[in-house]
Amino acid sequence: MAVAEGGVKPGKASFLYDARIRAIIYQVVMAGAVVIFFAWLTMNTLDNLEARGIASGFEFLNHPAGFGVPFSLIEYSEASPYKTVFILGVLNTLFVSAVGVVLATLLGFTLGVMRLSRNYLISRIAAIYLETFRNIPLLLQILFWYIGVLQLMPQQRSSIIILENVYVNNRGIFYPALQAEPGFMAVPIAFLVGLVATIILRGWVKRRRDATGQGFPTIWVGLGLIFGLPILAALVTGLPWTWSIPRLQGFGFKGGSVIVPEFLALLLALTIYTAAFIGEIVRAGIQAVSHGQTEAAHALGIKPGTTLRLVIIPQAMRIIIPPLISQYLNLVKNSSLAPAIGYPEMTQVWAGTVLNQSGQALECIAMVMGTYCIISLSISGVMNWYNARVALVGR
Amino acid sequence: MKNTAILALGVGAAMFATAAYAGTVDDIKKRGELICGVTTGLAGFAAPNDKGEWAGFDVDICRAVAAGVLGDSSKVKFVPTTGKSRFPTLQSGEVDMLSRNTTWTFDRDVKLGFEFAGVNFYDGQGFMVRKDLGVKSALELDGATVCVATGSTTELNLGDYFRANNMKYVPVVFEKSDEIRAGYIAGRCDAYTTDRSGLAAQRSQMPNPDAHVVLPEVISKEPLGPLVRHGDNQWGDVVRWTLNVLVIAEEKGLTAANVESMKSSTGDPEVKRLLGLEGEYGARLGLPNDWALNIIKQVGNYGESYERNIGPNTPIGLARGVNGPWNKGGILYSPPFR
Ligand SMILES: N[C@@H](CCC(=O)N[C@@H](CS)C(=O)NCC(=O)O)C(=O)O
Numbered sequence: 141m142a143v144a145e146g147g148v149k150p151g152k153a154s155f156l157y158d159a160r161i162r163a164i165i166y167q168v169v170m171a172g173a174v175v176i177f178f179a180w181l182t183m184n185t186l187d188n189l190e191a192r193g194i195a196s197g198f199e200f201l202n203h204p205a206g207f208g209v210p211f212s213l214i215e216y217s218e219a220s221p222y223k224t225v226f227i228l229g230v231l232n233t234l235f236v237s238a239v240g241v242v243l244a245t246l247l248g249f250t251l252g253v254m255r256l257s258r259n260y261l262i263s264r265i266a267a268i269y270l271e272t273f274r275n276i277p278l279l280l281q282i283l284f285w286y287i288g289v290l291q292l293m294p295q296q297r298s299s300i301i302i303l304e305n306v307y308v309n310n311r312g313i314f315y316p317a318l319q320a321e322p323g324f325m326a327v328p329i330a331f332l333v334g335l336v337a338t339i340i341l342r343g344w345v346k347r348r349r350d351a352t353g354q355g356f357p358t359i360w361v362g363l364g365l366i367f368g369l370p371i372l373a374a375l376v377t378g379l380p381w382t383w384s385i386p387r388l389q390g391f392g393f394k395g396g397s398v399i400v401p402e403f404l405a406l407l408l409a410l411t412i413y414t415a416a417f418i419g420e421i422v423r424a425g426i427q428a429v430s431h432g433q434t435e436a437a438h439a440l441g442i443k444p445g446t447t448l449r450l451v452i453i454p455q456a457m458r459i460i461i462p463p464l465i466s467q468y469l470n471l472v473k474n475s476s477l478a479p480a481i482g483y484p485e486m487t488q489v490w491a492g493t494v495l496n497q498s499g500q501a502l503e504c505i506a507m508v509m510g511t512y513c514i515i516s517l518s519i520s521g522v523m524n525w526y527n528a529r530v531a532l533v534g535r
Numbered sequence: 536m537k538n539t540a541i542l543a544l545g546v547g548a549a550m551f552a553t554a555a556y557a558g559t560v561d562d563i564k565k566r567g568e569l570i571c572g573v574t575t576g577l578a579g580f581a582a583p584n585d586k587g588e589w590a591g592f593d594v595d596i597c598r599a600v601a602a603g604v605l606g607d608s609s610k611v612k613f614v615p616t617t618g619k620s621r622f623p624t625l626q627s628g629e630v631d632m633l634s635r636n637t638t639w640t641f642d643r644d645v646k647l648g649f650e651f652a653g654v655n656f657y658d659g660q661g662f663m664v665r666k667d668l669g670v671k672s673a674l675e676l677d678g679a680t681v682c683v684a685t686g687s688t689t690e691l692n693l694g695d696y697f698r699a700n701n702m703k704y705v706p707v708v709f710e711k712s713d714e715i716r717a718g719y720i721a722g723r724c725d726a727y728t729t730d731r732s733g734l735a736a737q738r739s740q741m742p743n744p745d746a747h748v749v750l751p752e753v754i755s756k757e758p759l760g761p762l763v764r765h766g767d768n769q770w771g772d773v774v775r776w777t778l779n780v781l782v783i784a785e786e787k788g789l790t791a792a793n794v795e796s797m798k799s800s801t802g803d804p805e806v807k808r809l810l811g812l813e814g815e816y817g818a819r820l821g822l823p824n825d826w827a828l829n830i831i832k833q834v835g836n837y838g839e840s841y842e843r844n845i846g847p848n849t850p851i852g853l854a855r856g857v858n859g860p861w862n863k864g865g866i867l868y869s870p871p872f873r
Contacts, residue, residue: 193648193765194626207690208697208706218694291721310722311680391679391725401723402707479619482685482708493708496619496686499647501626 185502200498201226207493209484211400225494229486230511236403236485237472237515240410244471245464247411248418253448255423266419273416279477281413286405286481293401296392305385307393312404314386317397323380330373331366338362402483406475414471418464425460426452457530465523469516476512486511559631559763559770560604560821568610571597572630575615575711578736579844579851580636589613592844596634596655596761599834600777603826608833617710619686622647625764632774634761636730638688643762652774654760655781655837657857657866659753660692661731663738666748668725673752677702682715682724684708689729692755716740730757732845732853739850773820779869780827783809784836786860786869791835794828809872816872837867 155161189196201223208218213231216224254266273281291310294300299307299314307314338361345356374380386396429452437447476487484493486508495504563569573581573593581591589597589611598608616624616635625633626648636658637643639651662673662681670676673696683690685708697704707724709715716737719727727734731749738744761778763771784790787806789797798810807813811824818824834840841858845851859865 189648191766192626193645195646206694208694208704210706210708218698287717287721291718291723295722390677394678479685479710482710482714484708488685488708492619492710493685493690496622497691499622499642501623 189502195500196502197500198503200500200503203498205494205497207497209489210482211403211484222494222498225489226486226507229484229489232483232489233472233475233485233487233511234515236406236410236475236478236483240407240414240471240475241468243407243411244414244418244467247415248467249422251415251419252422252426255419256426270416270419273412274420276413278409278413278474279480282405282409282477282480285408286401290401290405296388305396307386310401311392311398312401313399314393314396315398316386317384317395319382319384321380321382323377326373326377326380327370330369334365334367334369337365337369341365400483402478402481405481406478406483410471410474413474414467417467417470421460421463421467422456425456428459429455454530458527461523461527461530465520465527468519468523472515472519473512559767560773563604563631567605568612569597569601569604569632570612570614570630571600572614572616572621572624572633572635573597574635575617575713577636577712577733578740579849579853580732580736581613581634590844592656592840593634593636593761595834595840595844596778596781597632599781599830600632600774602829602833603777603780603822604773606823606826606829608829617686618684619710621686622649625649625762628764631770632761632763636733636759637762638730638757639760639762640688648765649762650765650771651760651762652771653778654758655778656732656759658730658732658757658759660689660728660755660757661734661753662750663719663727663734663747664725664750666746670726670750673750673754674700674702676704676726678704679725680705680707680723682707682709682719682727684712684715684729685710687729688755688757693728696754712737730759732759732851735851735853736845739852744850769821773822776820777830779872780809780830781834781837781840782860782867782869783872784827784831785838785867786862789831789836790839791832794831798828805872 156165186196202221204219205222205225206218209216209225209228211232212228213235214224214228216228251266251269254262255270257263257266290312293308293310296307296309296311299309302308305316338358341361342358345358348354348356384395384397386393386398388394433451433455434447437451438444442451475485478485479488479492482488490504491508495501498504571594573589573591576582577591577593579591581589581593584590594613597611597613601611602608614624614630616630616633621633621635621637622643624630632652634655636656638658639654643649644651662676664670664676676697681693681704683693683706690706690708693704693706707718709718712733715727715729718724719737720741727737729737731753734749738747738749741747761774763774783805784794787803787809789806789809794810797806798812801807801810801812804813808816810828811817811826815824817826820826823829835843838855838860841855842848845853847854855865857866859867861868
């Protein structure tokens with residue numbers, strides 16, 4: 141490289157001897173080959189589909205789907221077009237993944253901290269949990285919860301009543317559903333206001349602490365804001381909702397809402413399995429923070445709880461986050477085991493049912509792969525941004 | 536997971552293959568065995584027997600084809616497919632043919648690039664419920680939870696039927712017959728819907744078959760038959776005429792036991808053509824001239840296979856009904872063998 145400018149006499153040596161130009165040529169040739177390969181692949185695929193008389197294209201997205209789906213977050217009927225099924229599938233993937241990520245994180249952090257407890261019993265329990273659930277294949281765990289637990293729940297007529305109007309049986313968990321009445325929007329708005337106020341408060345507390353060292357019970361005040369404001373709003377607007385209560389009638393429960401066993405089994409298995417890995421990551425992260433830090437904090441008279449929260453965890457997070465991202469990605473991708481129990485997420489409804497009914501395998505598989513790719517990249521994007529924020533800034 | 540792999544295979548095959556589909560018969564001869572896609576297990580139609588060999592009404596079609604092409608009905612490799620994996624499995628060339636209670640529809644024939652060789656069982660979709668529910672008609676199923684196989688015509692008919700009758704239902708979808716049966720037995724759903732032959736087969740596998748009834752309504756036409764890929768007409772002809780041979784054999788009274796003696800005694804010109812005594816019918820399919828003889832000798836005629844696997848004297852207990860010869864009140868009717 142360095143030779144290029146001074147060493148070569150213009151016009152004498154061939155431009156092929158210029159390393160930079162050579163590098164560019166290589167890359168153009170390489171890129172060209174890749175483009176040609178994919179062009180050939182596409183043409184060949186289309187030719188083959190044509191030769192076999194297999195339909196192709198995306199026109200089918202507008203055709204009516206015709207089949208029913210057991211669980212949907214959006215308006216759906218058999219008359220809806222295939223593209224609605226796709227959105228339904230993506231939303232169901234995101235739904236089970238989002239709930240799974242939150243629960244697995246909470247459970248995983250708890251387990252990680254428990255594992256390091258000085259109380260023998262607590263750390264043993266955590267250790268047994270981690271070793272067990274990390275080592276049993278996820279598919280088996282899904283089937284275990286579905287066939288071994290949820291299908292064995294009592295029939296509807298002999299449901300277990302866990303709370304007033306909350307029924308558990310082999311069709312799922314039935315619970316009262318809230319039905320909004322005019323004025324209800326005040327409640328979620330108050331919730332958001334509380335949330336934003338808490339975030340601003342936190343910033344202020346941190347600045348003040350950095351400047352003066354004074355503490356502030358942020359958690360309690362924050363909780364008060366986030367939950368107190370909506371409660372206040374509800375009281376002021378005169379409780380603007382009614383409850384729809386599940387009642388046994390005809391073939392089963394009418395009214396209320398239901399969490400279906402297919403969702404529950406997948407969620408339980410994903411949460412419990414992933415939490416085991418997160419637990420190990422958290423334990424490793426905490427252990428990696430030098431013990432000197434704890435001793436120093438104690439020497440300064442900082443309470444153990446505060447030490448954990450303000451000294452250990454922030455440093456451990458730097459180690460925890462990168463592998464944590466992988467676990468989140470795994471959880472999303474593992475949700476594609478859903479076809480085993482028929483939870484209608486992307487793989488089940490799109491790469492399964494629709495692929496079969498429409499016969500457009502190539503289009504369906506490409507759409508599913510593309511969507512998983514986008515979801516995964518988005519998660520790592522967000523987590524990398526967060527990681528960059530908490531990462532140690534080199535000085 | 537396996538299914539995903541098969542799907543990927545199907546997609547990959549479409550992407551990389553260079554179009555060349557003729558010569559399935561030659562491929563089978565070279566390979567020495569037929570590769571036949573069947574169900575993952577449906578009593579009477581396709582399931583491993585107590586010796587671990589695949590047996591059943593749909594399996595017999597595969598065996599008949601192997602007997603015709605290879606002269607040996609045991610030279611078949613069976614590939615279990617689910618309602619969902621069956622079509623990619625056939626499209627990708629992983630199997631030579633499918634014989635697994637698959638309904639002949641326009642879309643499958645035209646849009647998926649398949650060719651149905653005929654119908655080996657005329658069926659229709661029905662509902663099964665537990666007797667103690669007290670339900671007497673499918674029209675009483677408003678609000679019911681219904682177990683159904685994904686990727687089937689069944690789930691589409693189910694949607695149509697409930698919409699047409701202004702009723703609501705909650706589907707619970709599974710992929711394999713075993714899973715559906717387990718879900719239904721566990722009480723996950725109030726009703727189980729599939730082809731009525733499938734219901735009979737499934738009921739025979741339940742702990743207490745008499746505790747369940749199949750409701751009287753037949754909500755669709757389900758002509759079930761074997762199918763192959765588009766593009767190899769010779770191969771399509773072989774499978775079509777294998778099926779026809781089974782039907783003609785019953786019509787002519789040829790059985791596994793008597794076909795050899797009929798061969799020497801018959802005066803019926805069609806039987807002579809069929810058994811290779813006159814003309815070169817086998818050769819025109821690229822097969823030995825005694826191909827039909829081998830089929831009948833090794834597998835029996837349509838009626839024999841029916842009685843052995845799914846007839847009234849089996850646990851499945853299906854009466855012949857429309858699946859009888861055309862001259863005995865049924866609608867089985869083969870074009871003439873000439
Ligand atoms: N005839 C219908 C339904 C066929 C069907 O799904 N049959 C069930 C059993 S009755 C089945 O094959 N299940 C998959 C398996 O377990 O192999 C179709 O062709 O779509």
